[in-house]
Amino acid sequence: MDIEEVAEKTPEAIHKAWVDPLNGLGDEQKAALADSLGLTGSAHGSFVEMIGRLAEMFVGLDCSMVEINPLVRTEGGTMVALDSKVSFDDNASFRHPWRAELRDRSEEEETEVRAKRSGLSYVKLDGNIGCLVNGAGLAMASMDVIKLYGGEPANFLDIGGGANKESITAAFGIILEDPNVEGILVNIFGGIIRCDMVARSIIDASAEVGLNVPLVVRFSGTNHEQGKEVLESSDLSVITTSTLAEGAEAIVGAIGGGD
Amino acid sequence: MSIWVHEESKVLVQGITGSQGTFHATRMEEYGTDVVGGVTPGKGGQTVELPGRTVPVYESMTEAVSDTGADVSVIYVPARFAASAIIEAAEAFHEIRGGGLIVCITEGIPTLDMVRSIGHLSDKPGVRLIGPNCPGIITPGEQGGCKVGIMPGYIHAKGRIGIISKSGTLTYEAVAQTMSIGEGQTTCIGIGGDPVSGTGFIDCLAAFEEDPETEAVVLIGEIGGTAEEDAAAWAADNFSKPIVGFVAGATAPPGKRMGHAGAIISGGKGTAEEKFAAFEAAGIHVARDPSAIGQVLLGVLIEAGLRES
Incomplete structure (x- = not known):
């Protein structure tokens, strides 16, 4: 059964029960769900038992989704799960160390896993302008502005609040592994992170990874002046700007894109 | 005036002896x-x-609330202990003074821990939670002010614009945008981008509606969920001041989580386009370029007769 299609075309066919976070799913709720599916006799009892365990499993194992599809009723009146899909809340992995054994790294995007290990949040996209930003919201906004100025972002990359020279070097390495990348926009609004620290990390990283594409750096916030000075007094070929719009325009121009 | 925190607020730091707690208590x-x-x-x-x-x-x-009379607490404890810290603060504020504000900065709290924490708040109407996974809340003063969180204080100035945002650094960007047209802020609130959190956009808008010093609001959303659509629908009927809105993630691909736990377009829902459309339908002034928030706000203030040029 395609549940998304059911939700769209016949939403009334979906029955919902809200699990009380402190008391769990109540007996009356379980029975009402079984009633709403038109179950009677032993199938009713079988379903009530199953749905109760499902709710316990969801909470006990810190799931973010448990789906049974299809769920069938045998002629003998027993409910049987023929297939299922479960996803876990990664933030709760510390309570469930056994989950590590279920992990199949071959099913994961290798670069994203490596990025995560360096404290970075990375998602590859199809464009040609690499982005290195502090903060998830600002990272998305940077991609959006690149697009508004006629460019195409190559990735989402949030260096996080605890970034340092090592993680910034790792970030440059990951961006440059993508053969489509023709230029990089660094967008930092310093808060806890200081722009001068980022500037020095950029210089070191560019030497280490052999930066060979145009680089535009936008600094604002904590120590932005010092950051700019550090970059401008270095040998690095870099365009510095103080607003995001100028930064996006400069990188799109530098790779010869846009209008 | 301002909302929820002001210069008289007395603030406790949960996790004050940890490195983050000491560092930010010092900055605050x-x-x-x-x-x-x-x-x-x-x-x-x-x-x-x-x-x-x-x-x-x-x-x-x-003990801390009884002894100090604090009305605000900010949480910098590690993720696995943060939900208990929220519940402990909620119970102390509720029992000792009938209410208080809890600001949870911690990132990476298990979702079901947050569900339980929120469950504990439901019978304590005087207790408000902001966050988790957020930069906090700040009310700039004439000199100094009240900063409860991790934002760089010096970028702010006292003024008449309220700011509400799901993001951290993008909130700072919005603050810088208001400053670029010579406008300061009444209060700036980062509500966080987790799927289960305390205060939402509508709570903030309702408080800004009641605050006589707030004359306009900048609202920053991001992809995922329906909080922006809900806020727009609420604002259309209940909010009398101009709002400038931006949504991050117009270029985000579907099905990929963009940093924040809640920032994901799933089943084709939660796109930036849907949210911009909801904003426009509700009469919210849209800035599609976050670098243009200042200019859009300037136009809105002039149009509303709040500024001459």
């Missing part, structure tokens, strides 16, 4: 926040040196 005190003490279980009776004052560390929130 430097800004002008009245940090009256902290809580770290097992370290009650110790003290922490802040600029110009030495503050006590308490064993529990009950």
Whole structure:
């Protein structure tokens, strides 16, 4: 059964029960769900038992989704799960160390896993302008502005609040592994992170990874002046700007894109 | 005026003896926040040196609130203990003073822990939670002000614009945009981008509606969920001041989580386009370029007769 299609075309066919976070799913709720599916006799009892365990499993194992599809009723009146899909809340992995054994790294995007290990949040996209930003919201906004100025972002990359020279070097390495990348926009609004620290990390990283594409750096916030000075007094070929719009325009121009 | 925190707010720091807690308690005190003490279980009776004052560390929130009369608490404890810290603060504020504000900065709290924490708040109407996974809340003053969180204080100035945002650094960007047209802020709130959190857009809008000093609001959303659509629908009927809105993630691909736990377009829902459309339908002034928030706000203030040029 395609549940998304059911939700769209016949939403009334979906029955919902809200699990009380402190008391769990109540007996009356379980029975009402079984009633709403038109179950009677032993199938009713079988379903009530199953749905109760499902709710316990969801909470006990810190799931973010448990789906049974299809769920069938045998002629003998027993409910049987023929297939299922479960996803876990990664933030709760510390309570469930056994989950590590279920992990199949071959099913994961290798670069994203490596990025995560360096404290970075990375998602590859199809464009040609690499982005290195502090903060998830600002990272998305940077991609959006690149697009508004006629460019195409190559990735989402949030260096996080605890970034340092090592993680910034790792970030440059990951961006440059993508053969489509023709230029990089660094967008930092310093808060806890200081722009001068980022500037020095950029210089070191560019030497280490052999930066060979145009680089535009936008600094604002904590120590932005010092950051700019550090970059401008270095040998690095870099365009510095103080607003995001100028930064996006400069990188799109530098790779010869846009209008 | 301002909302929820002001220069008279007395602030406790939960996790004050940890490196993050001490660092940010220092920054908050430097800004002008009245940090009256902290809580770290097992370290009650110790003290922490802040600029110009030495503050006590308490064993529990009950003890800390009774002794200091604090009405605000900010949480910098590790993710696995954060939900308990929220519940402890909620119970102490509720029992001792009938209410209080809890600001949870911690990132990476298990979702079901947050569900339980929110469950504990439902019968404590005087207690408000902001966050988790957020930069906090700040009310700039004439000099100093009240900063409860991790934002860089000096980028702000007292003024008449309210700012509400799901993001951290993008909130700072919005603040810089208001400053670029010479406007300061009444209060700036980062509500966080987790799927289960405390205060939402509508709570903030309702408070800004009641605040006579707030004359316009900048609202920053991001992809995922329906909080922006809900806020727009609410604002259309209940909010009388101009709003400028931006949504991050117009270029985000579907099905990929963009940093924040809640920032995901799933089943084709939660796109930036849907949210911009909801904003427009509700009469919210849209800035599609976050670098243009200042200019859009300027136009809105002029149109509303709040500024001449």
